[in-house]
Amino acid sequence: xxxxxxxxxxxxxxxxxxxxxxxxxxLALILxxxxxxxxxxxxISPMKVLxxxxxxxxxxxxxxxxxxxxxxFYYGLPSLGMELxxxxxxTIALSIYTAAFIxxxxxxxxxxxxxxxxxxxxxxxxxxxxxxxxxxxxxAIKIVIPPLGNQFINLVKNSSILGVVAxxxxxxxGDSISSATYVVFDVxxxxxxxxxxLTIPLSLFVGYLERRLAVTG
Amino acid sequence: MDFIGAYSLGNLLFLLKGLGTTLLVAFIAxxxxxxxxxxxxxxxxxxxxxxxGIVALCVEVIRNLPLLLIIFFTFFxxxxxxxxxxVTMAAITALIIFESAMLSEIVRSGLNSxxxxxxxxxxxxxxxxxxxxxxxxxxxALRRMVPxxxxxxxxxxxxxxxxxxxxxxxxxxxxxIVNGKNVNYVIPTFLLIAVIYFLVNxxxxxxxxxxxxxxxxxxxxxxxxxxxxxxxxxxxx
Numbered sequence: 309x310x311x312x313x314x315x316x317x318x319x320x321x322x323x324x325x326x327x328x329x330x331x332x333x334x335l336a337l338i339l340x341x342x343x344x345x346x347x348x349x350x351x352i353s354p355m356k357v358l359x360x361x362x363x364x365x366x367x368x369x370x371x372x373x374x375x376x377x378x379x380x381f382y383y384g385l386p387s388l389g390m391e392l393x394x395x396x397x398x399t400i401a402l403s404i405y406t407a408a409f410i411x412x413x414x415x416x417x418x419x420x421x422x423x424x425x426x427x428x429x430x431x432x433x434x435x436x437x438x439x440x441x442x443x444x445x446x447x448a449i450k451i452v453i454p455p456l457g458n459q460f461i462n463l464v465k466n467s468s469i470l471g472v473v474a475x476x477x478x479x480x481x482g483d484s485i486s487s488a489t490y491v492v493f494d495v496x497x498x499x500x501x502x503x504x505x506l507t508i509p510l511s512l513f514v515g516y517l518e519r520r521l522a523v524t525g
Numbered sequence: 526m527d528f529i530g531a532y533s534l535g536n537l538l539f540l541l542k543g544l545g546t547t548l549l550v551a552f553i554a555x556x557x558x559x560x561x562x563x564x565x566x567x568x569x570x571x572x573x574x575x576x577x578g579i580v581a582l583c584v585e586v587i588r589n590l591p592l593l594l595i596i597f598f599t600f601f602x603x604x605x606x607x608x609x610x611x612v613t614m615a616a617i618t619a620l621i622i623f624e625s626a627m628l629s630e631i632v633r634s635g636l637n638s639x640x641x642x643x644x645x646x647x648x649x650x651x652x653x654x655x656x657x658x659x660x661x662x663x664x665x666a667l668r669r670m671v672p673x674x675x676x677x678x679x680x681x682x683x684x685x686x687x688x689x690x691x692x693x694x695x696x697x698x699x700x701x702i703v704n705g706k707n708v709n710y711v712i713p714t715f716l717l718i719a720v721i722y723f724l725v726n727x728x729x730x731x732x733x734x735x736x737x738x739x740x741x742x743x744x745x746x747x748x749x750x751x752x753x754x755x756x757x758x759x760x761x762x
Contacts, residue, residue, distance in 0.1 A: 371679070371726035372719045373686035376697060380715045383704065387526075387711045461589070468591035472690055479593060486601075493602040500590055500598075507589035 311494045318485045325481030326502045332399055332470060332477060333463045333506075339403035340463075341456070342511060343409030351415050362411070369408035375469050377401040382473045394475035398467070406463055413455035417448035454521060457514035464506050478502055531713035536703045542713075543699030544721060549696065551682045554617055558624035558681075559674065565625060566632025567658075580629075581682045587626035593687050600691045616688035624681055631677060635670035636662060672740060675733035679726045686722075696721065 313324065333432025350362035369377070378401035381392055392400070421444050427440030482499035486492045542642045568580045585597070599622070600615035610618060639662050647657040686697040705709045 367727060367730075368719075368723055371683075371730065372722045373683040373697065375686050376715065376719060376722065379697070379701075380712075380719075383701075384712045384715050387708045412617040420673065465589070467590040469687070471593065473725075479591070479597075482597075493603075494607040496594065496598050496602050500594055501588055503594065504586065508585070510587055511585070 310497060311491070313484070314489060314491060314494050315498050318489075321481045321485055322478075322498065322502060325476070325478035325499075326505075328395070329467050329470075329477045329502075330462065330506065332395065332402065332467050332475070333460065335380050336402035336406060336463055336467070337401055337460050339399070340406035340410050340459075343403060343407035344351075344414055344481060345445075347407060347411035348414035348418060351411065351417055354436070366408045366411055369405060370412075372399060374405045374466055377405055377473065378469055378473060394470060394473035394480075397473055398470035398475040398477075400499060401469075402463060404458055405466070409459055409462075410456065413459065414448065414452050416455075417450075417452035418444055420451050421447045451521070454514055454518045457510065460509045461514065464503065464510070468503075526710070527709035528714050530707060531546070531703065531710035532717065536710075539699050539703060540696065540718060540721070543694060543696035546693065547682065547685050547695040548725075550613065550617055550620070550693065551678070551685050552686075554620035554624055555674075555678050555681055557617075557621045558569045558628050561621065561625040562628025563632050565629035566636065569629065570633050570636045575610045584626045584629050587623060588630070592619065592684055593690065595623050596687055596691060602636075606716075611692050612688075612691050615691060616685070616693045616694065619688075620681060620684065623678065623684075627677055627680075631670055632666075635666040636672075638669055639666050648654045668743070669740060672737040674731050675729060675736065676707065678735070679729050682726055682729070683722065 347362045347365055350358040351366070353359060353362075364425070378397060381400050382394065382397040385397075386391055425443055425447070426439055429443040430436070467477055468479040469475075470477040471483060476482055478499055482495055486495040489495065557751070565584060566579050569577050569584065571577065596616065596619040599610060599619040600612065603610060603615075643661055643665075644657055647661045652660070685693075685695055688695055690699065692698060696718055700714045703714050748755045
């Protein structure tokens with residue numbers, strides 16, 4: 309049976325890790341959303357150079373492991389004379405990695421908005437950026453919300469890599485509790501439960517959004 | 526940065542060896558995950574009382590956990606309950622647990638994508654449930670599952686790098702060893718393995734995309750050539 313005294317004795321440590329996991333996930337979600345929108349707009353812009361740069365970013369980042377991006381920032385930058393904490397390196401790596409996936413979701417959302425909307429916006433005198441900002445993006449966002457929710461779930465799960473670089477998240481504190489108590493099995497079961505507290509409700513909510521969107525079209 | 530030193534023949538061969546481990550572990554894991562994932566997916570699809578519910582619960586729990594946690598667990602926690610696995614076995618086991626759950630969802634949505642009318646038609650033409658699954662539903666569903674399975678394999682290949690935390694001698698781990706020799710090797714080595722991961726995964730993603738286009742055109746053309754009435758007539762013979 310599970311030894312619940314491990315949970316109750318270390319509840320402060322667990323909660324600190326839990327809150328930091330939540331913090332890094334939210335922070336990375338905001339940063340990757342901003343970066344993702346920029347890249348998505350680059351990919352569908354009329355300028356060939358921007359399109360190419362956007363595509364190159366998405367294809368390259370999507371096809372390399374997240375932990376490699378983290379290691380480049382955590383172990384690679386110091387050799388260029390720039391030190392980052394595990395938390396900072398983790399947030400940057402998560403944001404860059406997730407941005408590539410969010411950019412794809414947003415691009416799909418934008419492309420699903422009827423072309424006539426862009427033409428109408430442009431011919432009524434708005435600039436390309438204005439049409440995007442006021443006409444296309446507000447409509448695209450509805451379609452983009454369920455995949456964004458999925459990316460947030462992935463972010464919460466992926467944030468566990470912070471544990472590898474002492475990033476003060478749930479995984480990291482799980483590790484420190486288990487080295488203090490010499491217990492592994494129970495400690496990590498409780499870590500798992502803390503992750504599930506975040507991810508299961510999120511999955512249910514995203515599933516609900518997906519079904520609702522499927523009905524309304 | 527020392528590109529020439531980092532890219533010495535010895536280092537390159539050592540990294541290639543790591544790539545070999547990455548590919549091998551990913552390949553073994555995807556095969557077992559596909560087998561287990563298919564069983565789980567079919568069990569969930571079949572809506573057997575109690576059993577399907579238990580499978581659904583397990584799949585959802587595993588899908589919502591970080592893979593890194595599962596890797597930690599199989600290597601550090603299982604010995605506490607008497608299951609001692611080598612590094613390679615722990616990595617493969619963790620990947621299979623996680624990917625089986627992922628693949629079961631692909632299998633289930635592949636099965637769900639086959640129109641219900643097909644089951645009804647097969648059943649009313651006298652086939653048993655098992656025969657219907659084997660001859661009618663599975664062959665069609667399998668073809669539709671191939672592109673997402675290739676995509677999942679790409680994820681798996683990337684995820685294999687997480688086993689660096691238990692020192693599986695895969696590509697990232699070997700890169701870290703090369704980096705340990707000289708600080709100036711770090712950036713060149715990481716750039717090189719990033720390119721290696723990219724080349725392997727990008728070519729796989731091109732395969733996935735081609736299969737997807739082929740699958741989509743297939744579905745369209747069979748729809749045109751064989752209308753529902755014609756298919757029903759064929760089954761009668």
